Amino acid sequence: MTVRETLDFSRRCLGVGARYDMLSELAVRERQAGIKPDPEIDAFMKATAVQGQESNIVTDLTLKVLxxxxxxxxxxxxxxxxxxxxxxxxRVTTGEMLTGPARALFMDEISTGLDSSSTFQIVKYIGQLVHVMNETVMISLLQPPPETYNLFDDIILLSEGYIVYHGPRDNILEFFEAAGFRCPERKGVADFLQEVTSKKDQQQYWYRDQERYRHVSVLEFVERFKSFHVGQQMLKELQIPFDKSKTHPAALTTNKYGQSSWESFKTVMSREMLLMKRNSFIYIFKVTQLLILGIVTMTVFFRTKMPYGQISDSGKYFGALTFSLIIVLFNGFAELQFTIKMLPTFYKQRDFLFFPPWTFGLVNIVSKVPVSLVESAVWVVLTYYVMGFAPAAGSF
Structure with a gap:
């Protein structure tokens, strides 16, 4: 499948979530308030709320930004x-998740294998999603470049299994300066944060010349953060219970999958039909191979050389049946190879709840069994009567 087809498939599987309901509610409120929506924004929201289409503006937007x-x-x-x-x-893997309606995304090392410019563009796009759509995204990055680091609103600094800092990006340097460590002007903040908790690299950032340097452990940083104003504010927020009156039924999804079972089946079936169309040469080659082998088999087990009437004559017929079974069996090995190659993709999509697992199995049965029946029919029609088996229709 192409990149566009892959993202279209993930978008159809993940569905539109609450976008359609939100658009309906928004249209009602706009009519009540006498507000005329902007034509371009209205067209975009309607396009993103349509479910089941093979192509969508969401896919084009994701392709462009990534x-x-x-x-x-x-x-x-x-x-x-x-x-x-x-x-x-x-980036395709990241795009598969971004095409869906998820409001909370957790990404681990998305910059692996990417250059700084690509990482910056991806994080910039994700930041726009967060601010415009009011989403929550947590990304773990190892030593991001300064321009990428500056795109984040909040920073979570982990070290030795502890949360050293969790709060606004603008206050993190203030926290470490209060502990006696300052980031040099020409040093990237991300590199500084990675080294300041390390026992080997920590001393170079000590700036209190009038005081003797003493190693500050991770646990000491954790305790200092609790007394820091950002940490105290966070503890106060955690002590306030959640006000359920401010929530909305659409805030949490009640469906396990983005589509109904029937829609999921149709989506997976359309992908399977596309793959079979792309691999049509294999199926044509298999049928042609059966035709050639069938002609050869007809000459080997020709009925004039197949005596019958005695028990000892059954050996040749058993040989013909065994050979036919082996031919049909080996002819299906190509399908087995396709299925095995699809398994890693299936496992990933199953874990991300793209579709129910039974749809994948049922689609393979519905799409592959007719092909096997056609191949078996071609073989039997060619060889059955020529080999001298019982000519009665019931036996056939």
Whole structure:
């Protein structure tokens, strides 16, 4: 599948969430208030709330922002087929999640294999989603460049399994300066944060010349954060119970999957039909191979050389049946290879609740069994009567 088809499939599987209900409620309130919506914004919201379409503006927007528009019509590729690069594959995986209606995203090391510019563009787009759509995104990055670091609103600094700091980005340097450590002007803040809790690198950031340096452990930083004004404010917020009157039924989803079972089945079936169409050469080759082997088998087990009437004559017929069974069996190994190659993708999509697992199995049965029946019918029609088996219709 191409990059565009992959993102379209993930968007259809994940659904639109509460976008349709939100659009309906918004339209009612606009009519009541006499507000005329902006035509472009109205068209965009309606396009994003439509479910089940094969292509959608959400896919085009995701491709553009993630920098995948240049390879949108290229296949993903694998070990045998040349496709997109490793960094682009990472962005495709990120894009699969961004096309859905999720309001909370947790991303781990999304910058692996990407250059600084691509990482900056992805994080910038995610930041726009957070501010415009009021979403929550947590991203773990290892030594991000300064321009990417400055895009974050809040920072969570982890060290040795403890949360050293959790709060606004603008206050993190103030916290460490209060502890006696200052980030040099030409030092990236992300690099400073990674090294300041390390026993080996901590001393170089000590700026209180009038005081003797003493190693500050991670546990001491944790205790200092509790007395820091950001930490105290966080503790106060945690002590206030959640006001359930401010919530909304649409805030939490009640459905496990983004589509109904029937819609999920149709979505997975459409993907399977697309893959079978792309691999049509394999099916044509298999049928052609059966035709050639069938003609050869007809000459080997020709009915004039197949005596019958004695028990000892049954050996040749058993041999013909065994050979036919082996041919049909080995002819289906290509399907087994396709299924095994699909398993890693299936496991990922199953874990992310793209569709119920039974739809994948049922689609494979519905789509592959007719192909196997056609292949078996071609073999039997060619060889049955020529081999000298019982000509009665019931026996056939």
């Amino acid at each position: 920098g995948l528009d240049i390879c949108a019509d290229m296949p993903i590729g694998d070990d045998m087929i040349r496709g997109i690069s490793g960094g682009q594959k990472k």
